[in-house]
Structure formats: structure tokens, C-alpha cells
Amino acid sequence: MPTILKNVSKEYAQGKKVLDNVSAEIKTGEFFVIVGPSGCGKSTLLRMIAGLTEISDGTIKIEDRVVNDLPPKDRNLTMVFQSYALFPFLSVWDNVAFGLKARQNDAAKIKERVDNALKMVNLEEFSDRKPRELSGGQRQRVALARAVASDAKICLMDEPLSNLDAQLRIKMHQEIYALQRKLGLTLIYVTHDQVEAMTMADHIMVLNDSKIQQVGTPTEIYNHPANEFVASFFGVPPINLMNAKKVSENIALVNKDFEVELAQTIEEENFRIGIRPNQLQVNKADELHANATIKAVEFLGDEKIVHTEMNHGGVISVIVASEAVFDPFESIEITCDDSSKALLFDLDGNNITETQGVAYNA
Amino acid sequence: MQNIDEKAVLKRLMTYVVLIALALVILAPFFIGIWTSFLxxxxxxxxxxxxxxxxxxxxxxxxxxxxxxxxxxxxxVISTITMIAQLIFCSMSAYAFVFLKFKYRKLFFALFLVTMMLPFEAQIIPNFQTIKSLGLLDNYAALIVPFLTSAFGTFMLRQSFKQTPKELKEAADIEGLNHFQFYSRIVLPYNKISLITLGAYSFLGAWNQYLWPMLTTFSNNSRIIQNGLKQLQSEETFNDWGMIQASAAIIVIPTIIVLFIGQHYFKSGMNEGAVK
Structure with missing residues (x-):
């Protein structure tokens, strides 16, 4: 029994749409991530599913029930807030038990569920502490335990890890993912972090400008982005997007700087091409053959990122081996030897790459 | 180096001299009062x-x-009942002004505030007429009913309730708490410090009343301590100052206790850890 969003819209002031015609199906038991830059309406969408914000238009169905007018408590879901929303005057144990007590479960059942939930997030020995006596990561785990203890099968998370430091965040990724699998929760997770989305999601919904850009698995979204926005949102460093011109049937001139032989026939005269930084090669070249100049080199340990400025304008990043020696202001030649993964977009940004039988959702 | 140290010491010395002098000026009457109560x-x-x-x-x-x-x-009795009543009614009306959405909410709140601008002395005649026609003169009720709630208390708690993180309200909504449960289980404990402050304030306010009880009570059955103290002076033909001084010392004790209990709770950081 999936959760279905159909043509959901939200309008605060007349004509100012925060969300426009959003439709999606979230399957039971899947890890569904809503991702997008700040202000794209992703938190609003989550709050509309939770029932904390009213829906202007469309329907939301949870387990075959239209829930548009149901109060949050009748939607049978839990929510983990970005700011945790713990009750400071209650102990960890009571915080976790709070919702169960409010729903009037019997004491033995509450105890069992709370103890189990605390065990699952490794907070058993902290059950008597107050939230102010815990670290940020521990507080976050209390909030998780609260969601785990509830018998609701749908769990909503609104950027739950954005207050944690990078290392703890990676650890919590794994813990949340493991918990979701173990409990078979339907998890709807909002984040602005594309790495979080890629690492955890079964399906990703990409939002931008109040509209859905694409819904798909992480692989689909990375390899077959629907448009330039999606292509540039995923991947570090971001994909290089350049103007290209048709030279012959399957050869394109990229940014007037280098030619690429494509695996498909080119229809358009002018188009845009997207090549990931790891699909480009850099070679030192004399002034005559050089088509770019190095601006900066970033050392990442097992690889280096070379940021270059093309002769005809535009900035391109290339990933090279960490042993390679490049210095700023060197003249170089950028080439693309293997263009099989290059992405083609029309001038409006839509993906026009031929997909050789692989389907993707536009 | 030496010079700077001397300067700092001198500065500190001066500070303490001034502080001690001021403390003496302020505390001297209390000490003289307590001293004479033993003479x-x-x-x-x-x-x-x-x-x-x-x-x-x-x-x-x-x-x-x-x-x-x-x-x-x-x-x-009167101070305790006034305190409890004000805590209940002020917190309830403050809750309504913060968490309930109703028409003309701002207007009603402005009306509340207007009553704060009106000094109590200006309300004495209508209040006296009301109490008199209700037949409550010389009765505990005369001292309690007009003070069951206060605009100031509502105002103060409203400001405090507004600081309650909205995520707590949302979490409560998702758990399915109704308004009364949210009020009693989350808002009240979260704002414990403000409630204690208001409690101490209203208790002391009732304890220290003078003008209103003087007008509405005439017998020892309902007379409160401040008026009683005045009574001791005129009832005796010869004023037993030592005894009056001792009485004054006795009636200060509850005030000090209330302040002491209050002080214990006026610690900051009690709500840390709720959000972020």
C-alpha cells in the first residue's frame, strides 16, 4: 500500500506557488529521498505529507486513504525534525515513551518498545539522562529512537543530520539506513545534500523551482539525468556543461576548443554537452596545441582535481591521478577519449542523449 | 608590570569600599529593626x-x-489561593493567545494590555461597589475574587510561551496530543521558570496588599497581616514598640522563604537540549 502524491500544489500568496503539480508514488518499505537546493519546497512537501501544512491543490493518499483533511495523528506516521524537538524536561526514556503514552498504549508494551528502541540506537545506558546532558549525535539518536519506538510504518525525516559534523553524519547515514532496512520502514527523507541522497535512497525525487525535475533510482539519476539541473546537482565536482556545435554526423566541437566523437548521430546544429570530470583527460601541451590554462589544483589524496579555464571561456574541472604533476598557469590540452558517457542536452536543458534501450523517467 | 598590578589592586579596593558603603546604607535599617526586636x-x-x-x-x-x-x-490562605488562581488562569489565557487561532486575537490581547495601563487605585470605587453588592465585604472572597487573574501575568506568560519551539508543537501534533494535553504536558513544564517567577510575584503581591484589604475587611477573621500590623499599633493604649518590631520581623519570614525558593529555580539553561 504505497503513498501516492497526485498533482500536489502549495500556494501561500495568490499566484506564488511553492510547489507546483508534484506527483509521485512512494512504495511501502522504501527509502525515498526528496532532494533539492534550499527554497525548492522540499520541506514544505514533507510537512504536507505529515499534515502540518495544508495542501492547496491535489491529493495525498497514504495506504489507500486520501489524507488531505486528516490531522497529523490520524495519518499514522512519525517525524524526525532537523532540530530534534526533544522535550528538555523529560529523560531520554520518557522522551521516547512520550508518543506511546499519548496514544495510551499499556505500560508493559510501552516499556518493551522503548527499551528496544533505545537498544537499537545504542542509548540504553543514557536512558535516565536529560537531553541537555547529551551530545549532538546522541540527541539525534534519541529523536531516531522516538521514531523507531512508534508503531507507525511511515517515518518522515526533515534534514535530520544537518546539525552534525561530517564524520558523525557518515556514521548516522549508515545507522539510519540499517534501521530502515531492519524495521521495513517507509522512510521519506528530505535533504539538500546530494551525497546523502545518492548513498541511502532507493528512489530520489529531485525538486527545483517548485517543480519535480526527476524521480528515479540513484543510478538512473546519475547516468541518465532528465535535464541539465539534475546532471549538475549530482556528482562532485559537478559535471562540466559546455556549448557544442555539430561538425559532422557524430563529431561535435565542444566550446570551440576540442572535438569529441559521439556514440550517436547528432540531430541539432547547436546543443549542450555534459561530461563528468573523470571522463576527461589533461595533457601538457605547447602554446600551439593547448586549449586551456590551469587555474588551480586540489589534492584529495588518491586523486587530484584540476580546475582549468578554456581558451574560449568557461571553466572545466578534470579528475587526474594523484601522482600527476600539474601547476597553476600551465598550458594544457583537454581531450575526451571515451565519450560513451557524455550527455547531450538541447538548448532548453532537456536531455537528448540516445539511451540505447535504457529507460529513464523524464 | 609592578605599576599595573598596583593600579588594578587599588581599583578593586575602591570598588569594594563603595560596595560595602552602599550595602551598609541599604541593610542598616533591617539590622536595626531586627536588633531592636530583641530589646x-x-x-x-x-x-x-x-x-x-x-x-x-x-x-x-x-x-x-x-x-x-x-x-x-x-x-x-489568601496569598496561596491568589497565586494558584493566577497561575492557572493566566497560563490558560496566555496559551490561548499563543497557540489558538481565533478572530480578533490581536485586538483582544490589546484590550488585555489596556487594563494593565489602568492603575488599581482607579478601579477601587467600582470594585468596592461590586464587592459590596455581592455581599462579600469582610470576607476572604473580597480579597481573592478581584485578583483571580492578572493582565500582567497573562502578558508575561504569553511572552514566555512564544519562545516555546514550534517543533515541539508539531511533534505533539504528530503524536496526536490535543490542546489540553499539549498545554499541561509540554507548555507548562517547558515554561516552568516563568511560572515560578509569576507564582512568586503574585504571592508577594497578595501578601503585601494594604489599601484594598483596609477598605474591605473590618474584623480579625479576615484581616490580613499588613493591616494587622497597623492594628497592633492603635489597639494598644501604650505602643509596645519592641513587640511590634518583633511582629514585623515575623511577617517578613514568609516573604524571604518565597524569594529563596524562587531564587533556587531562576537558573538559566534548564531548557537546553530541546532543539538543536
Whole structure:
């Protein structure tokens, strides 16, 4: 029994749409991530599913029930807030038990569920502490335990890890993912972090400008982005997007700087091409053959990122081996030897790459 | 180096001298009052304050020869009921002003505030007429009913309730708490410090009343302690100053206790850890 969003819209002031015609199906038991830059309406969408914000238009169905007018408590879901929303005057144990007590479960059942939930997030020995006596990561785990203890099968998370430091965040990724699998929760997770989305999601919904850009698995979204926005949102460093011109049937001139032989026939005269930084090669070249100049080199340990400025304008990043020696202001030649993964977009940004039988959702 | 140190020491010394001088000016009347409460009235009358003939006689006289215990009990009952009533009614109306959405909410709140601008003295005549026609004169009710709620208390708690993180309300909505549960289980404990402050404030306010009880109570059955103290002075043909001083010392005790309990809770950081 999936959760279905159909043509959901939200309008605060007349004509100012925060969300426009959003439709999606979230399957039971899947890890569904809503991702997008700040202000794209992703938190609003989550709050509309939770029932904390009213829906202007469309329907939301949870387990075959239209829930548009149901109060949050009748939607049978839990929510983990970005700011945790713990009750400071209650102990960890009571915080976790709070919702169960409010729903009037019997004491033995509450105890069992709370103890189990605390065990699952490794907070058993902290059950008597107050939230102010815990670290940020521990507080976050209390909030998780609260969601785990509830018998609701749908769990909503609104950027739950954005207050944690990078290392703890990676650890919590794994813990949340493991918990979701173990409990078979339907998890709807909002984040602005594309790495979080890629690492955890079964399906990703990409939002931008109040509209859905694409819904798909992480692989689909990375390899077959629907448009330039999606292509540039995923991947570090971001994909290089350049103007290209048709030279012959399957050869394109990229940014007037280098030619690429494509695996498909080119229809358009002018188009845009997207090549990931790891699909480009850099070679030192004399002034005559050089088509770019190095601006900066970033050392990442097992690889280096070379940021270059093309002769005809535009900035391109290339990933090279960490042993390679490049210095700023060197003249170089950028080439693309293997263009099989290059992405083609029309001038409006839509993906026009031929997909050789692989389907993707536009 | 040496020079700077000397300067700092001198500066600190000056600070303490000024502080001690000010403390003496402020505390001297209290100490003189307490000191004289242990002296025989004859010595006080003669102005012989440095007598060492100290005793508890004045206290025993105050407690046995005057109705001071009755006054104390009256005050205690009235102050406690006023405090509890104000805590209940002010917190409920403050909750409504913060968490309930109704038409003209701002207008109603402005009306609330307007009553704060009106001094109590200006309301005395209509209040007296009301109490009189209700037949409540010389009764506990006369001292309690007009003070069951206060605009100031509502205002203060509203400001405090507004600081409650909205995520707590949302979490409560998702758990399915109704308004009364949210009010009693989350808002009240979260704002404990403000409630204690208001409690101490309203208790002391009721305890220290003078003008209103003087107008509405005439017998020892309902007279409260502040008016009782005045009564001790005029009831006796010869003013037993030592005993009056002892009574004054006795009635300050509850005030100090309330402040002490309050002080214990006025610690910051009690709500840390709720959000972020």
C-alpha cells in the first residue's frame, strides 16, 4: 500500500506557488529521498505529507486513504525534525515513551518498545539522562529512537543530520539506513545534500523551482539525468556543461576548443554537452596545441582535481591521478577519449542523449 | 608590570569600599529593626539601642497576646489561593493567545494590555461597589475574587510561551496530543521558570496588599497581616514598640522563604537540549 502524491500544489500568496503539480508514488518499505537546493519546497512537501501544512491543490493518499483533511495523528506516521524537538524536561526514556503514552498504549508494551528502541540506537545506558546532558549525535539518536519506538510504518525525516559534523553524519547515514532496512520502514527523507541522497535512497525525487525535475533510482539519476539541473546537482565536482556545435554526423566541437566523437548521430546544429570530470583527460601541451590554462589544483589524496579555464571561456574541472604533476598557469590540452558517457542536452536543458534501450523517467 | 598590578589592586579596593558603603546604607535599617526586636520596649523608648539585655520576650508577647497568628493564617490562605488562581488562569489565557487561532486575537490581547495601563487605585470605587453588592465585604472572597487573574501575568506568560519551539508543537501534533494535553504536558513544564517567577510575584503581591484589604475587611477573621500590623499599633493604649518590631520581623519570614525558593529555580539553561 504505497503513498501516492497526485498533482500536489502549495500556494501561500495568490499566484506564488511553492510547489507546483508534484506527483509521485512512494512504495511501502522504501527509502525515498526528496532532494533539492534550499527554497525548492522540499520541506514544505514533507510537512504536507505529515499534515502540518495544508495542501492547496491535489491529493495525498497514504495506504489507500486520501489524507488531505486528516490531522497529523490520524495519518499514522512519525517525524524526525532537523532540530530534534526533544522535550528538555523529560529523560531520554520518557522522551521516547512520550508518543506511546499519548496514544495510551499499556505500560508493559510501552516499556518493551522503548527499551528496544533505545537498544537499537545504542542509548540504553543514557536512558535516565536529560537531553541537555547529551551530545549532538546522541540527541539525534534519541529523536531516531522516538521514531523507531512508534508503531507507525511511515517515518518522515526533515534534514535530520544537518546539525552534525561530517564524520558523525557518515556514521548516522549508515545507522539510519540499517534501521530502515531492519524495521521495513517507509522512510521519506528530505535533504539538500546530494551525497546523502545518492548513498541511502532507493528512489530520489529531485525538486527545483517548485517543480519535480526527476524521480528515479540513484543510478538512473546519475547516468541518465532528465535535464541539465539534475546532471549538475549530482556528482562532485559537478559535471562540466559546455556549448557544442555539430561538425559532422557524430563529431561535435565542444566550446570551440576540442572535438569529441559521439556514440550517436547528432540531430541539432547547436546543443549542450555534459561530461563528468573523470571522463576527461589533461595533457601538457605547447602554446600551439593547448586549449586551456590551469587555474588551480586540489589534492584529495588518491586523486587530484584540476580546475582549468578554456581558451574560449568557461571553466572545466578534470579528475587526474594523484601522482600527476600539474601547476597553476600551465598550458594544457583537454581531450575526451571515451565519450560513451557524455550527455547531450538541447538548448532548453532537456536531455537528448540516445539511451540505447535504457529507460529513464523524464 | 609592578605599576599595573598596583593600579588594578587599588581599583578593586575602591570598588569594594563603595560596595560595602552602599550595602551598609541599604541593610542598616533591617539590622536595626531586627536588633531592636530583641530589646525591651523601655530601652527602645529611652533610645538606648546598644543595650545587651537581649531576649525573645517580644516574640513571645507578639505570638501570645495579639491575634498575629490569625492574621498570618489569613494572609497565607489568601496569598496561596491568589497565586494558584493566577497561575492557572493566566497560563490558560496566555496559551490561548499563543497557540489558538481565533478572530480578533490581536485586538483582544490589546484590550488585555489596556487594563494593565489602568492603575488599581482607579478601579477601587467600582470594585468596592461590586464587592459590596455581592455581599462579600469582610470576607476572604473580597480579597481573592478581584485578583483571580492578572493582565500582567497573562502578558508575561504569553511572552514566555512564544519562545516555546514550534517543533515541539508539531511533534505533539504528530503524536496526536490535543490542546489540553499539549498545554499541561509540554507548555507548562517547558515554561516552568516563568511560572515560578509569576507564582512568586503574585504571592508577594497578595501578601503585601494594604489599601484594598483596609477598605474591605473590618474584623480579625479576615484581616490580613499588613493591616494587622497597623492594628497592633492603635489597639494598644501604650505602643509596645519592641513587640511590634518583633511582629514585623515575623511577617517578613514568609516573604524571604518565597524569594529563596524562587531564587533556587531562576537558573538559566534548564531548557537546553530541546532543539538543536
Amino acid at each position: 525591651p520596649t523601655m530601652s527602645i523608648a529611652k533610645g538606648d539601642l546598644f543595650n545587651t539585655n537581649l531576649s525573645l520576650d517580644n516574640y513571645i508577647a507578639a505570638l501570645t497576646k495579639t491575634p498575629i497568628l490569625r492574621y498570618l493564617a489569613n494572609s497565607l
